[in-house]
Amino acid sequence: MIAAICVLCCLQLIRGIPLEQISEADTRPLCPCGDDDSSLNTRVVGGHAASRHQFPYASSILFRPHFGDRELREFIRSTPFCGGTLITDRHVITAAHCLKERFPEDIAVDVGDYSLKEKRGKQILNSRNLTRFPEYIKTSFHTDIAIVELEHPVQFRSGLMTARLPPPDLDLKPGTTVSVYGWGRLSYYGDHPDVLNSVDLPVVDSKQCQPKFVSRIEPAMICAGGQKGKDACIGDSGSGLVVRLDNKFVLCGVVSFGRRCALPDVPGVYTRVSSFVDWILKQTQSASCRPCVYGKS
Numbered sequence: 001m002i003a004a005i006c007v008l009c010c011l012q013l014i015r016g017i018p019l020e021q022i023s024e025a026d027t028r029p030l031c032p033c034g035d036d037d038s039s040l041n042t043r044v045v046g047g048h049a050a051s052r053h054q055f056p057y058a059s060s061i062l063f064r065p066h067f068g069d070r071e072l073r074e075f076i077r078s079t080p081f082c083g084g085t086l087i088t089d090r091h092v093i094t095a096a097h098c099l100k101e102r103f104p105e106d107i108a109v110d111v112g113d114y115s116l117k118e119k120r121g122k123q124i125l126n127s128r129n130l131t132r133f134p135e136y137i138k139t140s141f142h143t144d145i146a147i148v149e150l151e152h153p154v155q156f157r158s159g160l161m162t163a164r165l166p167p168p169d170l171d172l173k174p175g176t177t178v179s180v181y182g183w184g185r186l187s188y189y190g191d192h193p194d195v196l197n198s199v200d201l202p203v204v205d206s207k208q209c210q211p212k213f214v215s216r217i218e219p220a221m222i223c224a225g226g227q228k229g230k231d232a233c234i235g236d237s238g239s240g241l242v243v244r245l246d247n248k249f250v251l252c253g254v255v256s257f258g259r260r261c262a263l264p265d266v267p268g269v270y271t272r273v274s275s276f277v278d279w280i281l282k283q284t285q286s287a288s289c290r291p292c293v294y295g296k297s
Contacts, residue, residue: 026281026290031088033292034161034249050198052114055181055249057086057163058196060116061094061148061238062108064126079116079192083182083239085163085251086111087280088287089153093163094238095254095271096132096146104130109148112160115195116183123160126151131283133276140215144256145271147283163240163251164292165281170274172252174205178224178243180255180268184236188261192235199232201225204267212259212266220275222253223267231262241270250294 034056050058060080082098092109099107107127129149136143154160172178181198185191201224209223210216217223224241225231232239232255241253253270260266273280277293284291 028288028290031162031287031289031292032156033164049193050114050181050196053159055196055198055240055242056112056159056161057251058113058181058240059084059086059092060110060113060183061092061098062110062124064106064108080110080113080183081235082237083184083235083255084109084148085240085254086154086160087162087165087251087291088284089156089162089289090150090287091284091291092148092150093240093251093254093273093280094146094148095256096136096144097138097141097256098238099130099132099146099148100138102130104128107148109150111150111154113183113196114159116192117194123154125154133279141221141257141269141271142218143220143271143276145254145273145276147280149286153288162289162292163242164248164294165277166243166250166252166274167293167295168274168277170250170252170294172203172222172243174203174208176203176243177201178203178222178241178252179249180224180232180236180239180241180253180270182232182236182239182255184233184239185261186233188233190233199230201227201230201268209267209269213269215257217269220272221256222270222272224253224270225258225262225267226265227262228264229262231258232268233261245294248294 061082084092084094104127128151132146133143204223206217242249243252258268
């Protein structure tokens with residue numbers, strides 16, 4: 001009963017101002033939305049390199065070191081510890097646990113990134129503010145979502161766009177194909193790839209997923225995967241999970257937690273973005289363009 005009351009209260013907090021009210025009052029131009037006409041790829045663990053510009057909103061979260069010589073600082077700054085997804089010219093969605101015990105001056109974001117080794121043409125922006133969802137509980141990954149506000153707006157150009165947010169009522173049926181992208185390890189003890197990787201995964205029913213974990217699988221979570229050798233892995237936290245709706249990629253999840261990487265019959269767990277759309281729209285009012293929402297833009 002206590003758990004049920006907690007979930008109900010949290011969902012009420014998540015909803016906040018109705019999407020319709022925010023959309024009608026928002027006169028800002030729409031952010032450029034990234035749509036891709038290619039099929040989801042069977043390409044992260046068990047995947048392979050995504051094509052350039054396939055996920056034009058994929059971003060890497062970097063640590064801004066305040067110690068060491070220039071060479072050491074450059075090395076640390078060029079190695080992502082989490083992923084993220086660009087949703088406006090000033091905001092990137094990631095996982096709340098990626099930002100625990102971090103301050104804005106500790107974080108930079110490489111927006112629309114693809115190759116970690118390429119230096120030319122990158123937009124690496126410092127963060128101005130870090131906003132975790134108020135009810136986030138790090139021990140249970142409850143509401144594991146956060147927004148990084150950038151110090152300066154990004155410059156949209158070829159190959160850089162924002163992701164579409166899902167409608168608040170998006171319902172992903174078990175078996176639906178989704179795709180996760182990131183620069184995480186290619187295996188539990190493996191190396192990080194030089195370029196963005198992605199892999200296709202099936203959505204798994206939460207009742208089937210729950211026995212694999214001690215933490216409660218909540219309504220604001222999505223389970224996906226469970227196929228041996230295919231999964232998000234260490235370093236993919238905060239990266240996006242997308243689903244194709246009417247030939248448009250829609251951001252439906254954020255990499256949250258799992259058990260090791262790519263174990264057979266053990267799905268990964270993702271924060272369900274549709275549960276937080278109203279909160280996201282409220283937190284992105286400082287952007288010069290409004291986020292794309294599937295069905296509303």
